[in-house]
Amino acid sequence: MPTPAAKLDLTFQALADPTRRSMVERLSRGPASVSELAQPYGMSLPAIVQHLAMLEDSGLVRSEKVGRVRTCRIEPTALSLAEQWFNQRRAEWDQRLDRLGEHLQRFPDGEPK
Amino acid sequence: MPTPAAKLDLTFQALADPTRRSMVERLSRGPASVSELAQPYGMSLPAIVQHLAMLEDSGLVRSEKVGRVRTCRIEPTALSLAEQWFNQRRAEWDQRLDRLGEHLQRFPDGEPK
Numbered sequence: 001m002p003t004p005a006a007k008l009d010l011t012f013q014a015l016a017d018p019t020r021r022s023m024v025e026r027l028s029r030g031p032a033s034v035s036e037l038a039q040p041y042g043m044s045l046p047a048i049v050q051h052l053a054m055l056e057d058s059g060l061v062r063s064e065k066v067g068r069v070r071t072c073r074i075e076p077t078a079l080s081l082a083e084q085w086f087n088q089r090r091a092e093w094d095q096r097l098d099r100l101g102e103h104l105q106r107f108p109d110g111e112p113k
Numbered sequence: 114m115p116t117p118a119a120k121l122d123l124t125f126q127a128l129a130d131p132t133r134r135s136m137v138e139r140l141s142r143g144p145a146s147v148s149e150l151a152q153p154y155g156m157s158l159p160a161i162v163q164h165l166a167m168l169e170d171s172g173l174v175r176s177e178k179v180g181r182v183r184t185c186r187i188e189p190t191a192l193s194l195a196e197q198w199f200n201q202r203r204a205e206w207d208q209r210l211d212r213l214g215e216h217l218q219r220f221p222d223g224e225p226k
Binding site: 076086092 | 129141
C-alpha cells in the first residue's frame with residue numbers, strides 16, 4: 001500500500017501530461033471504453049494503453065473488462081487526495097494573508113520603534 | 114509565454130516530488146531564504162538549487178536576490194491554475210452524479226421497456 005506522499009507523487013506524475021489530463025477530463029464526465037477514450041488522439045493503441053497504465057498505477061482511473069470490452073472509470077478518491085493538497089496550501093496562504101492584515105491594522109505605520 | 118496546458122504540465126511535474134512539494138508547503142506559510150528552505154533536507158546545495166529551479170520554471174515559486182540573500186516566495190496564481198483544474202473535474206463529476214440521481218428518480222425500476 002503506497003503512502004499518501006507516494007500516491008501524490010504518482011498522481012501528479014500522471015497529471016503532468018496533456019493526453020493523460022484529457023483522459024481524466026473525459027472520464028470525469030462518465031465511464032468510457034478504451035477505444036472511446038483513444039478516439040480523439042490519433043495515437044497507437046499501445047501508446048494509449050501505456051498512458052492508461054500510468055493513470056491506473058496512480059489510482060486516478062480503474063478499469064474492468066467485461067466480455068471483450070474494457071471500461072475505464074475515474075476514481076474520485078485519488079482526485080480528492082490531490083485536491084486536498086491544494087486546499088491545504090490555500091488555507092495556509094489565506095491564514096498568512098489574514099495575519100498580515102491584522103498586523104497592518106495594529107501597526108499601520110510599521111512596527112513601533 | 115507557455116500555454117495554460119504547458120503550465121499545468123510543468124506545475125504537476127514540479128509537484129510530483131516530495132521534496133519540492135514540501136518546499137511549496139513551507140513557502141505557503143511565508144517567504145524563506147534558500148538556506149532556510151534547504152535546512153530540513155540534509156541535501157547538497159546544488160540539489161536544492163535544482164529543485165528550486167524546477168519550481169521556478171513551473172511558475173510556482175519566484176525568488177529575488179537582495180544583497181547576498183536569495184528569498185523565495187510562493188506564486189499563488191500558479192497554484193490557483195492547478196487548483197482550478199481539480200475544481201472543474203469535481204464540478205463535472207458532481208454534475209454526473211446529479212444526472213444519475215435524477216435518472217434514478219424518474220426510472221426507479223430502470224428504463225421503461
